[in-house]
Amino acid sequence: MKLTLRIWRQAGPAEPGRMVAYEVPDANPDMSFLELLDVLNERLTLEGEDPVTFDHDCREGICGSCGVVINGQAHGPRALTTTCQLHVRSFSDGDVIDIEPWRSVAFGVLKDLMVDRSGLDRIIQAGGYISAPTGSAPEAHSTPVPKPIADTAFDNATCIGCGACVAACPNGSAMLFTSAKVAHLNSLPQGAPERASRVLNLVEAMDAEGFGGCTNTGECTNACPKGIPMDSIATLNREYLRASLGRK
Amino acid sequence: MSFYKLGDDIADTTAPDVPIEQRWDKRRFDAKLVNPANRRRHSVIVVGTGLAGGAAGATLAEQGYHVIQFCYQDSPRRAHSIAAQGGINAAKNYRNDGDSVYRLFYDTVKGGDFRSRESNVYRLAQTSTQIIDQCVAQGVPFAREYGGLLDTRSFGGVQVARTFYARGQTGQQLLIGAYQALSRQIDAGGVEMHARTEMLDLIVIDGRARGIVARDLITGEISTYLADAVVLATGGYGNVFYLSTNAKNSNASAIWRAHRRGAYFANPCYTQIHPTCIPRSGDHQSKLTLMSESLRNDGRIWVPKNPGDTRSPDQIPEADRDYYLERIYPGFGNLVPRDIASRAAKNQCDLGRGVGPGGLGVYLDFADAIKRMGEPAVREKYGNLFEMYDRITGEDPYKVPMRIYPAIHYTMGGLWVDYDLQSTIPGCFVVGEANFSDHGANRLGASALMQGLADGYFVLPPMLGNYIASTKLDKVDASHPEVTATVAEATGRLDRLLSINGERTVDSFHRELGEILWNECGMARTEDGLRKALGRLPELREEFWRSVKVPGSGANINQSLERANRVSDFLELGELLCVDALHREESCGGHFRVESQTPDGEARRDDDRFAYAAAWEFGGTGGAPILHREPLEFDYVHLAQRNYA
Numbered sequence: 001m002k003l004t005l006r007i008w009r010q011a012g013p014a015e016p017g018r019m020v021a022y023e024v025p026d027a028n029p030d031m032s033f034l035e036l037l038d039v040l041n042e043r044l045t046l047e048g049e050d051p052v053t054f055d056h057d058c059r060e061g062i063c064g065s066c067g068v069v070i071n072g073q074a075h076g077p078r079a080l081t082t083t084c085q086l087h088v089r090s091f092s093d094g095d096v097i098d099i100e101p102w103r104s105v106a107f108g109v110l111k112d113l114m115v116d117r118s119g120l121d122r123i124i125q126a127g128g129y130i131s132a133p134t135g136s137a138p139e140a141h142s143t144p145v146p147k148p149i150a151d152t153a154f155d156n157a158t159c160i161g162c163g164a165c166v167a168a169c170p171n172g173s174a175m176l177f178t179s180a181k182v183a184h185l186n187s188l189p190q191g192a193p194e195r196a197s198r199v200l201n202l203v204e205a206m207d208a209e210g211f212g213g214c215t216n217t218g219e220c221t222n223a224c225p226k227g228i229p230m231d232s233i234a235t236l237n238r239e240y241l242r243a244s245l246g247r248k
Numbered sequence: 249m250s251f252y253k254l255g256d257d258i259a260d261t262t263a264p265d266v267p268i269e270q271r272w273d274k275r276r277f278d279a280k281l282v283n284p285a286n287r288r289r290h291s292v293i294v295v296g297t298g299l300a301g302g303a304a305g306a307t308l309a310e311q312g313y314h315v316i317q318f319c320y321q322d323s324p325r326r327a328h329s330i331a332a333q334g335g336i337n338a339a340k341n342y343r344n345d346g347d348s349v350y351r352l353f354y355d356t357v358k359g360g361d362f363r364s365r366e367s368n369v370y371r372l373a374q375t376s377t378q379i380i381d382q383c384v385a386q387g388v389p390f391a392r393e394y395g396g397l398l399d400t401r402s403f404g405g406v407q408v409a410r411t412f413y414a415r416g417q418t419g420q421q422l423l424i425g426a427y428q429a430l431s432r433q434i435d436a437g438g439v440e441m442h443a444r445t446e447m448l449d450l451i452v453i454d455g456r457a458r459g460i461v462a463r464d465l466i467t468g469e470i471s472t473y474l475a476d477a478v479v480l481a482t483g484g485y486g487n488v489f490y491l492s493t494n495a496k497n498s499n500a501s502a503i504w505r506a507h508r509r510g511a512y513f514a515n516p517c518y519t520q521i522h523p524t525c526i527p528r529s530g531d532h533q534s535k536l537t538l539m540s541e542s543l544r545n546d547g548r549i550w551v552p553k554n555p556g557d558t559r560s561p562d563q564i565p566e567a568d569r570d571y572y573l574e575r576i577y578p579g580f581g582n583l584v585p586r587d588i589a590s591r592a593a594k595n596q597c598d599l600g601r602g603v604g605p606g607g608l609g610v611y612l613d614f615a616d617a618i619k620r621m622g623e624p625a626v627r628e629k630y631g632n633l634f635e636m637y638d639r640i641t642g643e644d645p646y647k648v649p650m651r652i653y654p655a656i657h658y659t660m661g662g663l664w665v666d667y668d669l670q671s672t673i674p675g676c677f678v679v680g681e682a683n684f685s686d687h688g689a690n691r692l693g694a695s696a697l698m699q700g701l702a703d704g705y706f707v708l709p710p711m712l713g714n715y716i717a718s719t720k721l722d723k724v725d726a727s728h729p730e731v732t733a734t735v736a737e738a739t740g741r742l743d744r745l746l747s748i749n750g751e752r753t754v755d756s757f758h759r760e761l762g763e764i765l766w767n768e769c770g771m772a773r774t775e776d777g778l779r780k781a782l783g784r785l786p787e788l789r790e791e792f793w794r795s796v797k798v799p800g801s802g803a804n805i806n807q808s809l810e811r812a813n814r815v816s817d818f819l820e821l822g823e824l825l826c827v828d829a830l831h832r833e834e835s836c837g838g839h840f841r842v843e844s845q846t847p848d849g850e851a852r853r854d855d856d857r858f859a860y861a862a863a864w865e866f867g868g869t870g871g872a873p874i875l876h877r878e879p880l881e882f883d884y885v886h887l888a889q890r891n892y893a
Binding site: 012028030031032034035038039042045046048049050051053055056057058059060061062063064065078080081085086087089110111114116117118120121124125126128129130131132133134135136137138139140141143144145146147150151153154157158160161184185188190191 | 307323325328538
């Protein structure tokens with residue numbers, strides 16, 4: 001397959017960026033999207049050009065490192081699929097593919113397709129945990145958790161922190177990310193003691209990081225490779241209201 | 249033997265000489281304590297934020313130490329522990345199926361083919377139950393039964409259901425638990441977290457580990473960090489094979505740099521090949537993806553009986569299929585340990601019965617499971633794995649059997665540590681996959697997560713406290729000659745990589761290295777092949793330093809430079825891997841020497857000559873490494889040939 005990749009090149013955070021077109025004449029449908037970039041980078045290296053910088057690590061859709069906007073869609077055209085799990089067979093011979101970094105006020109571009117997502121870590125640091133110092137845990141079976149609640153917690157805990165929800169949101173909001181953590185921990189009996197402070201602190205941190213507000217457009221859940229549902233945002237709002245009103 | 253030198257034997261002197269059940273209690277009781285009020289005056293460097301490192305950093309900070317922690321990824325949440333799928337073992341015996349601490353200990357020693365240290369393994373089994381409690385308290389959403397209690401399943405190599413899991417994402421859930429505990433400590437100021445910062449070298453002063461040299465991967469700045477002790481939690485070295493199930497950036501540089509500074513490297517040839525990975529699709533392949541071996545609980549592995557049978561799987565009748573694991577190992581069937589399952593797959597493909605591109609694959613078929621349990625139950629249990637397979641191959645495993653093939657997955661070898669998890673460099677502790685401690689020559693499924701968390705949450709913290717309490721350390725600063733010399737060496741090395749400007753890319757060297765190792769030091773190893781590899785590897789290393797092309801500069805983000813530095817270490821490690829494999833003229837666990845097999849083609853150990861851990865001392869680049877043997881004694885689990893038939 002022959003593909004044309006138009007890639008955002010930007011030398012550093014303060015440098016101007018631009019789209020640059022590259023031909024890849026020897027793309028193979030069984031390649032992953034990142035392998036397509038590898039092939040391009042091997043060529044650029046040998047030609048003495050600067051290879052394209054992008055974040056990636058596990059390449060199996062779970063670490064959350066990778067993520068680019070492909071033809072205007074965060075992680076590209078395939079639902080429930082991270083960039084590393086997208087394969088060239090999703091495209092056709094002769095396609096021109098636009099590849100850009102996550103775009104958001106809160107995610108500065110570091111170089112080319114690599115952005116700074118440390119704001120998401122700071123949201124978790126503000127309270128996205130259960131305080132259970134090592135050694136203090138009771139016997140695991142002392143608190144049964146009904147399966148539907150455990151399942152809800154799990155579904156939200158599958159968030160990989162890639163930031164696609166932020167990139168897809170017209171407001172650059174991190175509501176889906178934040179709500180997934182609130183829904184994960186606040187639904188569990190173990191998370192109950194910090195239920196109110198957790199949601200208040202997470203929302204405060206989210207705002208402080210410069211993420212936008214949520215207007216329920218739902219682009220986040222469409223882009224989410226793990227299928228975190230919009231319901232989680234409703235959960236966050238309910239938890240927030242409850243905590244704000246000071247109910248226990 | 250010219251390819252290595254024999255040094256003195258080495259022994260663990262820290263495990264107390266009391267009955268095995270009492271050793272860990274006795275060791276903790278004998279350990280010196282640091283007064284809680286004094287702990288904040290002591291700093292500890294932790295490199296890596298996976299299960300072992302994340303758990304260690306959080307726990308040490310909770311105890312009051314000042315932790316300086318590093319990861320090369322943009323966030324501590326991305327460490328490769330996150331990709332572990334299947335589960336975590338613990339001797340809870342919730343099933344009342346005869347499990348116990350002793351049975352988990354026994355299974356692990358036996359599964360490791362009698363090449364691990366009994367004291368360490370027993371402690372691991374003892375600690376396992378606490379891990380589950382800890383993780384549940386953190387909010388890790390393990391799978392539960394409708395009654396609200398935790399569900400468990402069985403895993404390769406054992407006959408009890410002791411594996412706790414969170415769908416097919418157990419590693420992710422456990423890592424997020426550790427990451428959240430770590431995040432809490434970052435917020436509280438107990439952990440100074442340096443993400444996107446990679447360790448370049450270990451600083452050793454007066455024979456003790458006192459710090460690291462690290463590079464900020466964004467600015468390129470090289471800095472020194474000094475502390476009272478250094479903990480390496482940097483994972484395994486599977487990427488020495490280029491194609492493995494490890495994350496692309498997983499590397500051995502931290503442990504290799506420590507090895508060059510005096511830490512012995514134990515059993516490098518014990519590498520685990522995972523039987524259930526997705527076969528490669530072409531030359532562009534950049535990594536391999538594992539399908540959890542929990543799939544072997546319900547999937548049946550088969551190949552066509554007739555070599556070269558090109559019919560599609562649904563056209564091959566039962567009579568023409570060979571469910572070879574069920575045939576050869578009726579007792580364990582599809583659940584035999586990983587090394588046996590992997591080698592059996594290779595044997596079938598060598599007989600020409602392999603399926604898929606190049607005949608390098610076998611079927612893993614869920615048709616019977618779907619018939620028995622119904623598709624919804626299969627989806628509930630394995631849904632995300634099936635989706636992943638579909639995304640990668642474009643085939644739907646609910647309709648077409650999966651194709652699988654073995655791939656390098658885990659490395660049992662690693663830096664040698666004593667019972668305290670301390671390497672041969674005092675003050676340098678090694679936890680998780682980076683050490684060699686618990687799995688012997690083969691790791692059982694769902695035991696990596698157990699070991700990482702046991703080391704990080706429960707074993708390292710009291711032993712590190714003991715080291716700090718019992719060691720008088722002089723104050724050092726960045727002007728110390730050892731510090732400036734180490735910085736100069738690390739900087740010089742990067743400058744040299746950048747200045748070569750040759751004609752081959754880093755990846756092309758890495759691929760060639762991987763191919764040599766996979767062919768000569770992979771699933772089956774021979775003396776001839778290993779000698780051939782040891783002839784070629786030094787040439788490849790020299791060629792690398794002569795003709796690698798690393799574009800750009802060191803003064804900003806340069807992923808080629810990062811890779812070049814890692815590959816330069818892999819090239820040296822690859823040689824040691826082959827030396828170790830060549831010297832060990834027996835088969836055991838993941839190390840299969842073709843010369844040492846039973847008439848049925850099973851691994852044959854040679855306990856008279858090789859019942860020891862091989863701890864290698866660095867012998868200089870290209871020089872002969874020095875072997876120090878740690879004799880292994882089996883007072884509890886009696887040496888026996890493994891038999892899974």
